[in-house]
Amino acid sequence: MPNTALIETWFERFPSLRDLSDQHRALLAERVMFPELQGGAVAYREGWECPNYVMCLEGGTRSFKTSSSGRELLLYRVVPGSTCVFTTQCLLAGGKFPAESVAEAPTRFAALPAATFHELMGISPEFRRFVLDDYSTLLSSILSLVDEVAFSSLDKRLAQRLLAEADAEGTVAKTHQQLAADLGSVREVISRQLSEWERAGWIRTARGSLQIVDRRALASYGGPKGA
Amino acid sequence: MPNTALIETWFERFPSLRDLSDQHRALLAERVMFPELQGGAVAYREGWECPNYVMCLEGGTRSFKTSSSGRELLLYRVVPGSTCVFTTQCLLAGGKFPAESVAEAPTRFAALPAATFHELMGISPEFRRFVLDDYSTLLSSILSLVDEVAFSSLDKRLAQRLLAEADAEGTVAKTHQQLAADLGSVREVISRQLSEWERAGWIRTARGSLQIVDRRALASYGGPKGA
DNA sequence: TGGCGTATGTAACTTGGGTCACGTACATCA
């Protein structure tokens, strides 16, 4: 069994899978596959079939919509320990993949064939709970996204995003282009706003990253409804 | 049993419930309640608890988000024979109602207590399928909504909506105000666009409704990506 | 038939943010 190590990693990343009965866990282990993706590789395009239920072990992907003019809007990010919930959507709805998904780094998945997925959904309450927890979390986050996109201005959304992307030191390791793609906007608009905040002393910019100086200012700018 | 007639109506509106085993159907019938709402009454506000799984028998509600400035955006409509999927979301995610919901007409529901809902999700594959079918359909429609709101212009969205709301004769029985609320816009903007289309001879407007004259023109305007 | 409430028409203005068209600054590798 060359997969023993990977299976171990898998259960480490998804501890709730340990709640399954021995029998069901054995079924998982028997059927699972561990595909890989290069960084930058396309995982899914809109409209593709979804033959597997997909969980992320290493790396990560971003799922997004693309407009006719080429602008992108981030829907959500799949990181180690989380599932690619759009595959859940495909399998449950019996439809096609509803967006595009691209690996942001070299990525390793655990993939469960559709038949096994459905089988386990039927027989394992723990597996069901695991799947539905993730799935309902996604819907919540997409509903917030609707609200944001429909009613919030771009500068507020940008402020929030910087805070969300920042590490403990306040560094945001993204280019303006990437921020624009996350927000469904374009580079120039992001640059414009960032320069303004840099002049105000709220951030410091660098090539390929930026540094938040005044977290509080950004938070009160993007946070409560008001200005 | 004063509810016999209602239970009969209920199963008529939701034929897939007949697929449940006799035992599980008996459980449904035993625990169900049939609350009513006046037209215009608030069913849920954002953040409310959801003690029931709710299915619509008569009437209907609209679920929408509201911006800080008071603009509304329709998320989806609950009609007879469909469930209020946000209650599913609440029950599965264990969270609060994620939007506001208002009865558009006098409305009758079938409501299943949360405990019964969870019990049946565990023991009845048919019930599970019924719930998850609806739920996954909702996610699909919300994802389309994201795409539309983020990337489509208001006039295209309006054209599509007119076509969607029109009856067989091409009559759309809504005020400009209501159309605006569906689309997350304001009345003046809708009126402006409608006048333009009236001048072009695509529609005829009246008080409280309008008539589509040239379906094809509207469809090609809003439909394919181009102009 | 006059008035009141609701629905609509429309002009003028403002603004956010996307588009165009550059110029400049790093950074790496030959």
Added chain:
DNA sequence: TGATGTACGTGACCCAAGTTACATACGCCA
């Protein structure tokens, strides 16, 4: 140490759409 590719800065411009501010117009009830 130049050349080339990638990231960033910036101004000018434009357009969709929201805001403001009224003017009607219809329809019903007293």
